Amino acid sequence: MPPVRKRFAQHFLIDKAVVEQIIRAINPRENERIVEIGPGKGALTLPLLAGVGRLDVVEIDRDLSAHLIEKCKNAGQLNLLQQDALQLDFAKFASPRIKVIGNLPYNISTPLIFHLLQFNHINQMIFMLQKEVADRICAKADTSDYGRLSIMVQAQCITEKLFEIKPAAFYPPPKVDSALLRLTATSKSTDRIKNYRQFSELVRIAFCSRRKQVSNGLKTLTDANQLEELNIPPSARPAELSVTDYINLANALKPRPP
Numbered sequence: 012m013p014p015v016r017k018r019f020a021q022h023f024l025i026d027k028a029v030v031e032q033i034i035r036a037i038n039p040r041e042n043e044r045i046v047e048i049g050p051g052k053g054a055l056t057l058p059l060l061a062g063v064g065r066l067d068v069v070e071i072d073r074d075l076s077a078h079l080i081e082k083c084k085n086a087g088q089l090n091l092l093q094q095d096a097l098q099l100d101f102a103k104f105a106s107p108r109i110k111v112i113g114n115l116p117y118n119i120s121t122p123l124i125f126h127l128l129q130f131n132h133i134n135q136m137i138f139m140l141q142k143e144v145a146d147r148i149c150a151k152a153d154t155s156d157y158g159r160l161s162i163m164v165q166a167q168c169i170t171e172k173l174f175e176i177k178p179a180a181f182y183p184p185p186k187v188d189s190a191l192l193r194l195t196a197t198s199k200s201t202d203r204i205k206n207y208r209q210f211s212e213l214v215r216i217a218f219c220s221r222r223k224q225v226s227n228g229l230k231t232l233t234d235a236n237q238l239e240e241l242n243i244p245p246s247a248r249p250a251e252l253s254v255t256d257y258i259n260l261a262n263a264l265k266p267r268p269p
């Protein structure tokens with residue numbers, strides 16, 4: 012059996028009831044294009060293969076990859092990419108719509124979600140994450156969890172925290188609670204963002220100074236008059252602006268050179 016590698020944040024699902032709950036949430040349908048990130052020893056991979064017949068998986072650990080190919084050889088058509096999911100061009104999964112799922116390595120879950128948000132053909136993501144990260148992604152405006160991550164994800168997806176999972180469901184158990192999160196892409200909101208780079212930069216700058224009034228924190232980009240025209244109180248703090256406020260403001264800014 013391959014060794015457990017801490018640097019790849021390996022916590023393998025061992026609770027069969029939790030695996031079933033996750034598979035029900037993923038709801039695999041025959042011939043659906045599903046990509047699994049971090050299949051590990053195949054806790055989710057085998058039941059998924061049984062549901063869809065063909066599966067693409069991305070695993071960074073060479074020993075686990077070899078083990079998984081052997082384990083799945085009679086279970087269906089497994090296409091294993093042995094590489095870092097953060098570096099992977101998901102456009103290579105040439106299908107009009109794909110679902111990306113996984114019990115994610117918690118150390119890279121946030122950069123991975125930012126990476127995946129760039130690909131328009133990903134219509135759903137179902138991820139096991141650290142509970143706190145799931146809470147931040149789903150947070151409503153004017154709460155302490157609400158920030159850059161909530162806005163960037165909610166600008167493109169409907170976010171749903173489906174259920175929480177205790178450390179005992181994994182081996183070795185993580186030090187944190189986990190949650191299953193469903194992100195469903197809403198093409199409407201991406202259409203509303205005229206310049207994604209500018210939107211992303213605006214949100215980043217706003218949350219560099221979370222306590223400042225927006226007219227001050229964003230003074231290099233906008234002014235009180237423009238904020239008022241958009242019905243955004245200049246004295247508001249960054250966490251008091253809704254996702255729509257950020258989209259409207261980004262769309263109203265003068266285009267800046269790249």
Ligand code: SAM
Binds near residue numbers: 051097
């Ligand atoms: N899916 C398995 C399960 O639920 O039992 C394993 C989940 S474990 C939390 C995370 C998995 O992601 C491990 O198999 C690990 O080797 C893999 N992994 C870690 N970093 C990765 C990366 N950058 N790209 C792809 N896979 C990665």
